[in-house]
Amino acid sequence: MIDLMGIINLNEAEEHIGELSRSRSLASIPFAGRYRLIDFVLSNMVNSEISNVGIFIQHKYRSLVDHLRSGKDWDLARKRDGLFVLPPAYTRTPMQVHRGDVENLYSNLDYIYQSRQRYVIIAGANIVSNMDYRGILEYHKNTEADITVLYTKANCGTHDCVRSNILGLGPEGRVLSISEFKDTGGYQNMSIDMFIMKKDLLIELVNGCIARGDYDFVKHCIIKNVKRLKVYGYHHPGYVARISSLQSYFQHSMELLNPHIWKELFFKSGLIYTKVKDEAPAKYIHETEVTNSLIASGCYVEGKVENSILFRGVKVHKGAYIKNSVIMQKGNIGSGVILENVICDKDVHITANKQLKGEYSYPLVIKKGRVI
Amino acid sequence: MHKKACVAMLLAGGQGSRLGILTQKLAKPAVPFGGKYRIIDFPLSNCNNSGIDTVGVLTQYKPLALNSYIGIGSAWDLDRMNGGVFVLPPYVKEQGGEWYKGTADAICQNSNFIDRFNPETVLVLSGDHIYKMDYSLMLEYHQKQKADATIAVIEVPLDEASRFGIMNTDKEQRIIDFEEKPAEPKSNLASMGIYIFNWPVLKKYLFEDELNRHSTHDFGHDIIPKMLADKRNLKAYSFRGYWKDVGTVESYWQANMDLLGERPELNLYDSKWRIYSSNPPRPPHYTSATAKITNSIIAEGCLILGEVENSILFPDVYVGPGAKVKNSILMSGAHIEDHVVTDKAIIGRKTVLKQGTVVAAKKLDGQQKIVVLDIDMIIPPHTTIEASLSCSPPEDELCKREE
Numbered sequence: 001m002i003d004l005m006g007i008i009n010l011n012e013a014e015e016h017i018g019e020l021s022r023s024r025s026l027a028s029i030p031f032a033g034r035y036r037l038i039d040f041v042l043s044n045m046v047n048s049e050i051s052n053v054g055i056f057i058q059h060k061y062r063s064l065v066d067h068l069r070s071g072k073d074w075d076l077a078r079k080r081d082g083l084f085v086l087p088p089a090y091t092r093t094p095m096q097v098h099r100g101d102v103e104n105l106y107s108n109l110d111y112i113y114q115s116r117q118r119y120v121i122i123a124g125a126n127i128v129s130n131m132d133y134r135g136i137l138e139y140h141k142n143t144e145a146d147i148t149v150l151y152t153k154a155n156c157g158t159h160d161c162v163r164s165n166i167l168g169l170g171p172e173g174r175v176l177s178i179s180e181f182k183d184t185g186g187y188q189n190m191s192i193d194m195f196i197m198k199k200d201l202l203i204e205l206v207n208g209c210i211a212r213g214d215y216d217f218v219k220h221c222i223i224k225n226v227k228r229l230k231v232y233g234y235h236h237p238g239y240v241a242r243i244s245s246l247q248s249y250f251q252h253s254m255e256l257l258n259p260h261i262w263k264e265l266f267f268k269s270g271l272i273y274t275k276v277k278d279e280a281p282a283k284y285i286h287e288t289e290v291t292n293s294l295i296a297s298g299c300y301v302e303g304k305v306e307n308s309i310l311f312r313g314v315k316v317h318k319g320a321y322i323k324n325s326v327i328m329q330k331g332n333i334g335s336g337v338i339l340e341n342v343i344c345d346k347d348v349h350i351t352a353n354k355q356l357k358g359e360y361s362y363p364l365v366i367k368k369g370r371v372i
Numbered sequence: 373m374h375k376k377a378c379v380a381m382l383l384a385g386g387q388g389s390r391l392g393i394l395t396q397k398l399a400k401p402a403v404p405f406g407g408k409y410r411i412i413d414f415p416l417s418n419c420n421n422s423g424i425d426t427v428g429v430l431t432q433y434k435p436l437a438l439n440s441y442i443g444i445g446s447a448w449d450l451d452r453m454n455g456g457v458f459v460l461p462p463y464v465k466e467q468g469g470e471w472y473k474g475t476a477d478a479i480c481q482n483s484n485f486i487d488r489f490n491p492e493t494v495l496v497l498s499g500d501h502i503y504k505m506d507y508s509l510m511l512e513y514h515q516k517q518k519a520d521a522t523i524a525v526i527e528v529p530l531d532e533a534s535r536f537g538i539m540n541t542d543k544e545q546r547i548i549d550f551e552e553k554p555a556e557p558k559s560n561l562a563s564m565g566i567y568i569f570n571w572p573v574l575k576k577y578l579f580e581d582e583l584n585r586h587s588t589h590d591f592g593h594d595i596i597p598k599m600l601a602d603k604r605n606l607k608a609y610s611f612r613g614y615w616k617d618v619g620t621v622e623s624y625w626q627a628n629m630d631l632l633g634e635r636p637e638l639n640l641y642d643s644k645w646r647i648y649s650s651n652p653p654r655p656p657h658y659t660s661a662t663a664k665i666t667n668s669i670i671a672e673g674c675l676i677l678g679e680v681e682n683s684i685l686f687p688d689v690y691v692g693p694g695a696k697v698k699n700s701i702l703m704s705g706a707h708i709e710d711h712v713v714t715d716k717a718i719i720g721r722k723t724v725l726k727q728g729t730v731v732a733a734k735k736l737d738g739q740q741k742i743v744v745l746d747i748d749m750i751i752p753p754h755t756t757i758e759a760s761l762s763c764s765p766p767e768d769e770l771c772k773r774e775e
Contacts, residue, residue, distance in 0.1 A: 033656035034672075043653075259658055259675060266655040266673075276651035280640035281407035281671040281685075285633070288666055296656035297408075297672050300641060302634075309656070 004137055005081075005117040005199065006045040006053040008038065009217060010064075011101035012126045013163065016245040019365040020345060025057070026243070027125035028064040030328045030346065032256055032265075033296040033309050036067050037243060038125040039074075039274045040265075045121070046074050047270025048133035052081035052115055056104045058088055067275050074273045086111060100215030105206045112203060120202050122217075123194040128241035128252065132269040133196075136234050140196045145232040147197045147222065149175055152240040154190035156181065160248040165191040165218065167233050175231040178223045189233065192240060193218060239264050250343065250363045253309055253326050257292050279312050287318060303333070317352075324360065342366065374454040376426050376489040378511060378568075380419050381482070383475050384412060384499035385432030390620045393744045393762045394718070398437040401499030403624070404703055404721075406631055406640065407669040407684045409649045410441060411618060414504070415497045416448040416457070417647045422507035424495065426455035428485055430478045432462060432471060441650065448648045460485060474589030480578040486571060494574055496567040496591065502627050503615040504638065504645055505566070510609045514568045519607040521573070521599060523547065524566035526611050536562035537592050539608050547606040552592050561608060564615060567591060573604070614638040625718065625742050628684050628701050632667050652704075654687050662693055671704075678708070692727070703747070716740050720747035722772070728754040748772045 014021040020029050027038040038055075045053055053076060057064060070076075071083030089103035090096075105112070112120070119140070121133055131150075140148040151167050161181045167189040168177035178191060205221040214220035222231075239261050241252035255261055266272055279298025284290065289304040298313035303320035310316070311328045317335040325342040327333065333344075334352035341358035345368035350356070354372055358364030366372065388400030395403060401412035412429075419427050427450060431438055444450075445457030460482050462471050472478035479486075479496065486494060493514065495507055505524070514522040525539050533554070539561040540549035551557070577595050581587050587594045599606055614637035618624040630636055640647055654673030659665060663676040670676065673688040678695030685691075689702045692710035700714045705722040708714070712725045715732035725731065729751050733741040745751070746762040749770050763771040 257658070259660065262655065262658050262675075271653040272655070273653045278646045278648050278651060280647070281669045282657065283641075284665045284668045284670065286667045290659045290665060291663065292661040293659050294656040295659060295670070298641065311656075 001051075002049040002134060002137065003117050004048070004050055004119045004121060004133065004196075005115045006042075006050045007105075007112075007120055007122045007202075008041055008045075008053065008055045008125060009101055009105070009122055010038075010056060010058050010061075010125055011104075011217065012124050012244075016163075017243070017249060018246045019367055020246065020249065020343070021060075023060065023368065024063040025060045025125075028061075028067055029243070029249070030311060031128065031243070031249075031253065033294045033311050034277075035272060035274045036064075037128065038064065038067070039272055040128045040130070041123050041125055042074050042076075043270065043272045044129070044131050044133065045123075046076065046273065050121070050133065051076070051078060052084075052117060054084040054086050054108070054111055054115075056086050056088075056101065056108065058101070058104065061085075069275070073275050081115075084111060100220075101217045102206055102209045102215050102221060105202075105217065106210050109203065109206065112199060115199065118199060119196060120199045121194060121196045122202070126243045127192045127194070128243060128265070129192070129236065129238060130265050130268045130270065130272070131236055131238060137196060139234055140232070143173070143232045144230070146201060146229040147195055147231045148234050149178070149191050149222075149231060150194040150196075150236055151189050151191050151233050152236050153187050154240070154242070155186075156188050156190070157185045159251065160242070160245050161188060161190060163244060164188075164242065165193065165223070167191055169233055173233045173235075175226060175233050178226055189235075190242070191233075192236065192242065195222065238268065246343075246363065246365065247361060250326070250341075250360075254307070254324070256294060256309065257307060262294070277312055282310075303335070311346075325363075345369075348372070374489070376455060376491045378424055378426075378493045378495055379486050379489050379491045379571075380415075380424050380427040380495040380497055380507075381479055381486070382412070382415055382427055382429045382497045382499055383478060384429050384438060385472055385478060386498075386500065387433045388500070388619065391618075391624060392621055393720070393746050393760055394621065394624065395434075396762055397434065397747065399431065399433045399435060399499075402438040402441055403618075404686060405502065405618070405624075406628060407671045407686055409647060411502065412438070412442070412499045413448075413647055413649045414502055415499060416445075416450065417645075417649075418503075418505050418507060419497075420448045420450060420648060421645050422505075422511075424507060425450065425452050426458075426489055426491075428458045428460045428482060429499075430460050430472065430482065432478075435459075435461060447650045455489070458485065474587075474594075475591045476578055476581055476587075476595050477589035479574075480582050480589070483575055483578065486575075491571050494569050494571050496569065498565040500619060501565065501615060501617055502638065503564075503611075503613065504642075504647070505611060505613070505615075507566075510566070510611075511568060513609050514607070517545075517607045518605065519568075520570055520604040521596075522568045522607045522609050523596070524564040524611050525561040525608045526564050526615050527560050528562045530557065530560045533557035533560050533562060537565075538562060541608045545608045545610070547600065547608050550592075550596050550600060561610075563592065564611060573599075621718070621742050621744060625701065625716075629682070629699070631669060631684070632682060652687050657685075660693075663691075678710070686721075709753075716742050718742060718744045720745050720749065722747060723749040723751070724772070725751045726753040726755075729757070730755075731757045733758050 014026040076083035086108040089107040092107040282299040296312040302318045303316040314331045320337045332349040336353040338355040384401040388395040450457040616627040657674035671687040677693040678691045686704040694711040700717045703721040706719045707724040709727040717731045744760040765771040
């Protein structure tokens with residue numbers, strides 16, 4: 001039993017993901033052939049023995065609630081503790097103007113008060129990684145820090161660091177400053193916006209922010225207090241994908257085709273759980289040609305697939321050719337279709353002999369449920 | 373207890389000795405099938421899809437894997453407040469206890485379980501067959517015919533009929549004669565081992581049979597012939613569709629291979645009739661640039677770098693570069709290193725084939741036997757294996773050591 005509770009704070013800016021987040025929050029964007037983004041942080045918490053997880057939702061949460069349901073698929077349907085989906089502030093104070101996530105935390109302070117764990121980890125859903133928080137909690141206790149911030153060495157020359165927070169580190173990992181990424185490229189100590197602290201400190205920070213009229217958790221509660229509090233950085237050495245835009249979504253999807261990343265992300269310190277679907281295993285016929293691709297269960301592949309990711313239940317008909325693309329759940333790709341650099345959202349049907357092409361730096365996104 | 377119209381009793385205690393190595397360490401209904409499933413998933417999923425929510429599973433032989441697999445039945449949505457799945461092993465009573473002496477005895481010893489639900493009918497199933505069937509249609513038929521018992525039958529080729537229990541019926545589908553494995557079959561209607569009985573009638577016969585010292589306490593041998601002799605109204609219910617007894621290694625291998633191809637008779641991709649199973653949390657499988665996969669079924673978590681043809685791969689199988697897997701069934705976690713060749717082989721769970729090993733029987737007159745390798749084996753590099761092998765820890769060289 002670990003003395004740590006999890007808070008998943010769904011406050012990420014999702015407008016840069018474009019079409020994929022039109023009808024869903026960033027947390028429930030499908031990723032890696034069978035998951036939603038939230039599965040990674042949620043599974044990491046469960047694999048770290050955290051049994052009390054509160055999810056602070058913001059908006060567009062129908063698909064998220066449908067995905068999580070009782071939390072059973074993550075072993076979080078518990079009598080004691082378990083999964084708590086906490087409503088946004090505007091459901092409590094409907095007639096007011098709402099500005100930020102601190103208001104959400106504030107309106108659910110009862111839940112945080114009543115939780116029996118002494119420590120809390122606060123994380124978002126936009127970080128795809130496989131990590132064990134137990135060692136990080138030990139580090140937090142050993143440094144006697146008020147707050148431990150997790151960070152990664154991000155290559156901002158090749159990856160999207162826009163709108164991320166960069167740490168200024170002093171000796172022994174003490175965080176001296178946190179500021180938004182300014183176009184400087186190179187390797188940066190990029191915060192992955194996961195914070196470990198005592199629950200009492202979180203309550204104090206939230207109350208303090210609200211009292212001053214502040215509303216943004218990271219900017220106002222954390223960054224503003226960096227000088228006053230003892231904040232340490234913890235470097236996570238493993239693979240980290242930060243999904244912040246359509247380009248980074250596509251780039252990180254394609255990185256999964258590297259078997260080393262595939263192994264690390266799905267097996268390293270624990271398995272990644274998701275809502276189960278009872279699909280049959282994937283099926284290949286005589287003419288099938290699949291190379292360098294990820295194929296989920298329930299897929300029925302008759303055509304050619306190269307450097308691509310097929311989600312659960314995708315059907316690829318004879319003579320179809322899918323290259324450098326992501327086909328989400330239940331996609332139906334007709335015979336003779338050619339796709340390149342395309343992301344098909346769920347339930348897309350491409351009828352026979354259509355040709356669609358995007359660019360690697362600007363993939364073509366086909367809206368959910370579209371028939372082309 | 374809520375009254376239930378129908379309670380299903382699934383006979384899952386048989387040893388399945390003809391499956392050899394496959395059932396050496398677990399009961400037959402727990403044998404893996406089709407890249408994801410276990411045999412028992414088929415009757416349990418049929419129950420769920422047919423709206424039957426109360427199932428007793430009678431276990432006896434090596435029940436550990438089976439019991440832990442069934443759990444509280446969540447995989448088949450059978451974790452219910454009223455009803456659900458119940459594992460029923462033999463138990464000790466005031467006057468001592470006994471193992472299940474036969475299929476009928478197994479039900480008889482659990483008549484108190486069935487009585488709790490006070491059902492009109494009892495559906496008796498076995499855990500040996502691969503098929504999809506809507507039991508609710510059979511139940512409807514049974515009620516319409518006002519039968520005392522209804523037996524599901526399937527047409528088999530006449531020259532194979534002597535392997536089955538054969539029904540002879542009149543024009544109204546009333547069973548007039550039943551012969552277990554007849555030398556000269558009079559019809560080709562084979563019993564599928566699926567029975568519906570009116571519970572009060574069955575109960576009477578079970579208790580009578582229990583007192584008969586000469587009885588083998590078996591439905592096919594004792595109960596059905598006795599009911600026929602008493603001129604009870606027994607009806608045959610004709611089933612059309614895929615149905616396969618997987619009692620032998622050959623039929624087990626064939627039933628797996630039957631899933632391949634473009635239009636297999638048994639469609640596992642029908643979302644209206646899913647076959648439920650446990651769903652291990654594994655990522656989509658990865659097919660590398662060097663891999664070549666044709667006519668196969670590949671489960672999640674597999675990592676394929678070599679060639680796979682006409683094969684079934686369970687979760688977490690690794691196929692190394694230059695390896696050739698053909699006509700084979702690789703159970704979960706099987707590890708096939710580079711340049712290994714398998715042909716017509718069944719490789720047990722987590723067994724490791726080191727590089728350059730060949731697993732294939734010699735072809736004799738165009739016939740090739742199936743080679744079965746046990747679970748948790750470790751085969752040294754460049755070994756040639758032409759016959760089935762099992763391993764018995766701890767002294768066996770070919771067994772994995774405890775880590």
